[in-house]
Amino acid sequence: MRKYKLLMCLLCLYAPLMLKAQNKTLTGKVTDATDHAIAGASIMVKQSTAGTLTDATGNFTLSVSPSATAIIISATGFRSQTIDIGSNLSFNIKLEEDVAKLDEVVVTGITTNVKRRNLANTVVTISSKQLAGIAPAQTLDGALEGKIPGALINANTGAPGGGTSVKLRGVTSVYGNTQPLYVLDGVFIDNTATSGGLNAVTGAGSGGSPTSNQDNPSSRIADIRPEDIDNIEILKGASAAAIYGSKASAGVIIITTKKGRQGKTSISVSQDLGQIQARKLLGVRQFNADRAASLSSDSATSAALRQQYLDAEAAGAIYNYEKEVYGNKGFARNTVLSMSGGGERTGFYFSAATKDEEGIVKNTGYKNTSLRLNVDHRLSDNIKIGLSTNYINSSADRGLSGNDNAGVSLGIALSSTPSFAQLHPDASGNYPNNQFAASNPLQTIALMKNNESVNRFITGINVEAILQKGTKSTTRFVGRGGVDFYNLQTTALFPGILQFQAVNKGTSIQGATKNLNTNYILSLVNSLTVSNRLSLTTSAGVTQERGDYNNILNVATQVIAGQSNVDQAGALTATQFRAKYQNDGVFAQEEILIADAITVTGGVRFDRSSNNGDVAKYYAYPKAAISWNLTKLGIPENSFLNNLKLRAAYGEATNVPAYGSKFTSAVVSNIGGNPGSLINIQKGDPSIRPERQKEFETGIDFSMLKGRLGFEVTYYSKKINDFLMLGNLPASSGFSTQWLNAGDLRNRGIEVGMNAKPIVSKIITWTSSVNFWFNRSMVTRYTLPPVPQGSFGYVLGSFQIEEGKPATQIVGLNGAGVGVLGDAEPRFQMNTYNEITFRNRLSLRFLMHWKKGGDNINLTSLQNDFGGTSADFDNVTNKTGLPDGIYRITQVGVTAEQFVKDASYLRLREIGLYYSFTTMPVDFVKGLRIGVSLNNYLTFTKYNSYDPEVSNFGTGFSQGVDVDPYPATKRADLHIAVDF
Incomplete structure (x- = not known):
């Protein structure tokens, strides 16, 4: 035994x-x-x-x-x-090339996906090579520019640290959310742009609100490192994004980071070195004695200016201050270490990266340090767990630029500073006052500080378990979600020695923001194979998103010299904004695949939100789609077409009301030293309803020449019902404004895409894609009187919501009253991405982007005219014979047509040349890649400002407002990467 x-x-x-x-x-x-x-x-x-x-x-x-x-x-x-x-x-x-991307797997629901050959919606996919493998941008939001068909992307500022406005398929809201939802490995990412309170110094926003959005804060999606991303999928409309709920009202950008797989551990180290400089400078006015004298109409002052110019000329002290301020060539460094590998049950991906970039203005720049660990583990044959973790520390010194009513920002001060002014410090480092402006920009650069510092943790978890598995049916549990937490510190310091601090005697603005976002998705997915020609995928589940945003902003004046703490000051004003929300959802979806050729999808989502008037009420948002792959059914026979698919989709989505719009809030009051509360002049609406989108999309996809040429054509019509507006109330009501469901608008557009492989040989391979798209909006119902929105009124040009007109129209004085002067929506956009490879070693990649039409309200030129410093001030091209600068000034109050300018451009966004060594002299080195790249280096445009792609007024409804922004930049980089 x-x-x-x-x-x-x-x-x-x-x-x-x-x-x-x-x-x-x-x-x-x-x-x-x-x-x-x-x-x-x-x-x-x-x-x-x-x-x-x-x-x-x-x-x-x-x-x-x-x-x-x-x-x-x-x-x-x-x-x-x-x-x-x-x-x-x-x-x-x-393997055969899949130029038409028919085998690419894309998202169809929160927990389901399908191959592109059977997809009913348009889903844009951006690969890691397209995102960061041509000419890497400074931040992720910058890396998206020009790469998303159906999008209008504008830079809010060129300041280090990012900040862009992304609109997918037109205007989706006026005062509500206009930015897409970013989902990173299942985690709903917060993308709030938090003001640093600079309005307390610049007075840019009305009423002196310290939280004005005109100080160009960065968007928090800029924190994410592009190098860690494997691919990005963009769901542009309600028909695709509806299943993601109210946060997805403006579309969804799904980001998947890199994962490890079974095999030997691989290590990669890359180093980028580059230089950043201004894309374009406007130039300065060439002064002489007479022109200097003309800066004043007072005879004594005029004579003094003439003599001042002659003295400066004799001393060789004529300066180009624009070049001094914006002409710095910043050094850029980016280092990335990544490791990936795994065993039979566990895979991992780890990366450590650090970036340090100088700005084109001295004492500005951007730093980012990131650590990421992604682990996927299979507990058994039926259970697997994925964990993604990311820690980010970023710091952006953003300078002082943009709209300004106090004359203190760099651009506004420069606009009235002639080249013969003396702004440089003396031997002791003391700066003189600028007699022509409220500030000395050289002194401002040297002594002020405007910093955004972020510590951020993002953790996502994914659990999949097979609950039942038979010969024909499999039932899975899928759980996804995570936490996004960041601590943002904004610091703006203006020492009392600054020229414009003579009254405040030093200002310290300290902001602290804590934001916690959590979300989860719990679902069951059943796959049933009825026969070899019929399969069904059923999914249902619950979702929840929570947000807790807490911002405290302290503005201290009369700060003790050498101090920065707000308690070291004579006066202190504090403001706090707190916002909490909870969105709950229930969804169900059915997908039917017939003969691997016909796909029918139907689903519904029920949503409720704490921001709605009735917090307990669930609103229903259905979706339905069908695609019919004719070639899979043998139609047409004996054709040169490899794939022919017809598709149509419909979906509804929601955009919740603005936080607090259902309440009539109380504001603080102080009478005789006794604190108390008063009723706010903004009335709440307890019956406020969410905005509702209804989108229909249809199209045709086909490929030919053995898959080497593919086309995708899409038409969409998107309607937004009950969009939210802040309307005026009669004085007799006791209130001035109220949030209202004020009207309806619609967007219609066409998107055309082509993928091709024109050349395939052992020597040369050429892959190309071309996309064309346009959008047209129209306000179909509006219950309020039309009033200017989001700019400076009729005198300088403004947006205006008006029934029967485009939502993006620009109106203003036209010499005979008020009329339409332009439209911010482009007539169309196109892009083309190309990669040409020689002997699988040398690779040339480039991205071109053409935006035709789309007007900006350009007030940068106006500021320079008012200051008498425009480069073309003395040209005479108008019929009156006056200098152009003077003529343009005389037209202010007569017509705003001169401020509404065509912002068309053709831009070589990215170009990179890379060489790969695959045979190395030592075994432990598996590969070596070297390359050079240019980012935004060539732009062809007639637009007369720093950049036609500008949006000074933040990420909301207003776009294309140009008021002396931090200039756009271009960059050149050298890249080296080694694989072990």
């Missing part, structure tokens, strides 16, 4: 080894049609979790069980292949 027990123990110990010994080892190489190796191709055992990746030379080794029947080979940009194993142990596999 003892011998029997001993034998059984030995068998138990050696059984795993015996089983492993029975495994077969497969080897092979994966190449493309021109025999070039494909690195990173996925080799998976069919109906198993076992798999590996090809190395830099395209080779792979994979141990499989004797029961394995086939392997599935897939790679980004290629058609997937399934190969029977049989008795073979070695494979040479050629």
